[in-house]
Each structure stands twice: as structure tokens, then as C-alpha cells.
Amino acid sequence: MIIAEKKPIEEIIQEVKDFDRILILGCNECVTVCEAGGKKEVEVLASVLRMYFMAQGQEKTIGERTLERQCDHEYLEEIRNIIDDYDAVVSLACGVGVQFAAEKYLTTPLLPGVNTICLGANEDRGLWTERCQACGTCVLARTGGICPVSRCAKRVLNGPCGGSTNGKCEISKDTDCAWQLIIDRLKALDKMDDYEKVAPVKDWSTDRAGGPRTVTREDVKI
Amino acid sequence: MRLKIPTDFRIVRLPCTGKIDIIHILRAFEKGADGLYVVGCMEGDCHFNEGNFRARKRVEQAAEILDKIGVGGERVKMYNLSSGEGPLFAQYSIEMVNRIKELGPNPVKLAKQRMSKKADAA
Numbered sequence: 001m002i003i004a005e006k007k008p009i010e011e012i013i014q015e016v017k018d019f020d021r022i023l024i025l026g027c028n029e030c031v032t033v034c035e036a037g038g039k040k041e042v043e044v045l046a047s048v049l050r051m052y053f054m055a056q057g058q059e060k061t062i063g064e065r066t067l068e069r070q071c072d073h074e075y076l077e078e079i080r081n082i083i084d085d086y087d088a089v090v091s092l093a094c095g096v097g098v099q100f101a102a103e104k105y106l107t108t109p110l111l112p113g114v115n116t117i118c119l120g121a122n123e124d125r126g127l128w129t130e131r132c133q134a135c136g137t138c139v140l141a142r143t144g145g146i147c148p149v150s151r152c153a154k155r156v157l158n159g160p161c162g163g164s165t166n167g168k169c170e171i172s173k174d175t176d177c178a179w180q181l182i183i184d185r186l187k188a189l190d191k192m193d194d195y196e197k198v199a200p201v202k203d204w205s206t207d208r209a210g211g212p213r214t215v216t217r218e219d220v221k222i
Numbered sequence: 223m224r225l226k227i228p229t230d231f232r233i234v235r236l237p238c239t240g241k242i243d244i245i246h247i248l249r250a251f252e253k254g255a256d257g258l259y260v261v262g263c264m265e266g267d268c269h270f271n272e273g274n275f276r277a278r279k280r281v282e283q284a285a286e287i288l289d290k291i292g293v294g295g296e297r298v299k300m301y302n303l304s305s306g307e308g309p310l311f312a313q314y315s316i317e318m319v320n321r322i323k324e325l326g327p328n329p330v331k332l333a334k335q336r337m338s339k340k341a342d343a344a
Binding site for chain 1 (some may be wrong): 243244245248249251252287288290291292294330333334336337
């Protein structure tokens, strides 16, 4: 899922201070699971903003709404009839949701309430870690299901590099060497022969290097 | 025991302190509470294993937020005691009421009162 982190309250206050009617718009998907922008976080942020501005002697209208998703037209349409009641929207969705809402409601400022971090997994309570960089050409079949693109600091495709020590990466003693993990996994799978095969030059045009990406599926288009 | 405790606070009963959410704490302040404290079971004695640990984390989060918006994080506190410690419950209530009296009223409540007075005058 997409992992996001709440923006500092001070930053959000700074962004919304000039607006009188503000809608806090949550998203029921990824940001709910990573506890950054779901219904609960919408309630908390709305309460915090109300209290802050009230203490400053300003009574602002702070609305709360959480959509099923902010990356789909039909759900974003649900706020069409209320969007004009607000001067600005703080979207707690990932960057995708903020942009999609901004594209739909041209005359309402859309402000992000979270920082979108990565595509990751919920490894433990309160711990989310990156697993994918959406490079567009998946190599996991050759690397024992462990991604060298997202988990190796250098994105080395024939590793490990010289910075790997005792299974850890030179960038931090807390970061596993992805290639150590790959080797361990290939050993467990009895597929070390795969490790000996030199990976060909990767097609990075499907990554960000090729510009913004689109997926067109004629088979599902109506 | 017939212990004397201050009359300045209201008790909200919960099935477990793990039930408390950060929004409950914030709403109390939004509605004008001057302080709030959560009394949970002793750490390690939670019937649901980690209810009181969850509560402590939420109290800490609320305190951090209240500090940032100028309400004051010292207005919230988490205490732990066992069900047999009535005198300690009384002591904590006195301690918390004194602490809140020292801090004075909730600035959000004061601002609300000022604004409604202004509105009445106008």
C-alpha cells in the first residue's frame, strides 16, 4: 500500500490560516491503514484546528469528510455538492488523491495534509517499510522475491556491492543489505544458480526516467 | 473508605483504558475541560494485555498536540493503580486538580467565553 506520514500540525496551520471555511478530507484506503489520513485522523486534525483558531480568537468553519477513495472519480464526486461551502480543502490522502481532487475542483485550493512516503508494508505495529518503487519492470522472479530496486540503496542489480558488511548496508547498521537477503532467500529456495546469471541492463524507461507513466487497457475500456 | 476527593472533576467510566482514543481527549478540551487524566490498571496487569499501554501512548500523543497548539500538554496525564488502591486514587485526583488549578483555565474555553461575550454585546 501507499505509506504516508502526517504533516506537522504547525505546517498545516500555516497553510490554512488565511481561509475561513476549511474541509478536512480523509481517504478510507492506504492512508487509513497507515494511520495518517483516515476518518480518525480527520477528526483529530479538525478538532486541533478548531481549538487552535478558537484560542487565537478566530472562529473558523472546519468540516470533516472521509471518502472511500480519493483516486476514483465516483467517490470524489460525492463532495461536489458541498465543495463550494469551503474556501480550501486539506486532503489527507496520498499525493495521488490530492492531485486528483485538485484536477476535479479547479477553483478550490487543495492542500496536502500528509507527506506521501513510499509503497510499503506494515512490518510491525507502528513500523512501515518500503518494498516497491514501481519501476515498471519487475525483477522479483530472478531475485528470490526481494527487490533490489527498492531495498538496495544503489539499486544494484548484480550485487552485493562492497558496502555490504555482516548482512547490513553501509548507509546504516539498521538497513539490511538487499543482496544479502536475496542470497539467503535463493539459498533457501535452492536456486543459487539464478544468482550466477548476470542480470541484463534494466529498461529504466518504464521507471520515472521515461516521464510520467500511464497504463492503458483497451480490454477494459468501455 | 469514605475518602475525601475534590468535586472539580467528572468521572467517565470506560470498560478498559484501551478504549480511550486521542479524539476523546481532544474533544474534552474542545468542549472546555481544563484538564484530563486517565487512570488505568497497573502496567502488566491489563486484562486485555495492552489496553493501558495503548492508553498511555494516546495520552502522550494528545499531550504533544495540546502543547503544539498552545493549550498545554501538562493538562493531560496518565496514572496507573490497582482496583484496591482507593487512597492512591484519591491522592491522584487531588494532585491533578491542584496541578490544573495552578495552570489556570483552558485557553480555548476562555477564548470561547470572550467571543460569546463580544457577540452578546454586539
